Amino acid sequence: MSWLQIRVAVRRAEVEAVEAAMEAAGAAAVTFADAADEPQLEPPPGATPLWRAVEVTGLFADDAEGEAQVRExxxxxxxxxxxxxxxxRLADQVWERVWLDTFRPTRFGRRLWVCPHGQRPDDPEAVVVALDPGLAFGTGHHPTTALCLTWLDGCALAGETxxxxxxxxxxxxxxxxxxGAARVIAVDHDPQALEATSANAAANGVAERVLVCHPDQAPDVVADRLVANILAAPLIALAGRFAECLRPGGALALSGILAEQVEAVAAAYAAGFALALPQRREDWALLTGRRLEGRQSGA
Structure with missing residues (x-):
């Protein structure tokens, strides 16, 4: 079966009206994509997770009724x-196969691999994270995620929170x-992210060690490490909270930071953390550091 596809690039403010028009016309599915090569990482709480320029696509059956719907x-x-x-006109495909053709096992650091389910690298020391096509957003291919995965691979995580x-x-x-982390607290305000994390943790056999929760429901713990791959503005706003979440000497990794934003983010953490020089990949940076003894962040 083939499909008729109609797509249009619009401003973010126009998305709701265009989506409503497509649904009213009888679209079998409506999807959104970046129309201007703008990275979309984790938005701050309350923000709409869409790009400034959005490509909206509607899918219709390739038959007489679908043709009439698309024309209207x-x-x-x-x-x-x-x-x-x-x-x-879009030929029908085995969409899982299309996904697998673009997502190959990828190594980060010395031993950490991210792979599609059912695939394993020829590496006896590999530590594998497996992802399903249906829950594949966040596969490590974005530079910020790759930086964080490589950092994790270099950490001694055994027994840590x-x-x-x-x-x-x-x-x-x-x-x-x-x-090897003994306890992981995975925090997100997006219900879809919480659902995906829970499903992926179960599929990887680590659900009993990964607590998935909304920020308002996060337990009051003092962790050994904290990683946040979000955006510069929320990172700056959360500096004080992150300082309270880490024990003295605890390790911090921050990403989702454009190269020109490094200085502002580093300044927000300077009072509470000893920061290393940033690591860079393409236009993005990773800031790492250690929680200082007995001091709070000034942000």
């Missing part, structure tokens, strides 16, 4: 938004548990 929708969209919609703040798919939390 195309005319409606031309009145609704400035950009012209694009209509295409780690907080993953802004857990997304749970990839960092699961990696920490697979690398």
């Amino acid at each position: 929708l195309e005319a409606a969209l031309r009145r609704l938004v400035a950009n012209a919609p694009v209509v295409a 780690l907080i993953d703040y802004g857990c997304g798919s749970g990839i960092l939390a699961i990696a920490a548990a697979r690398l």
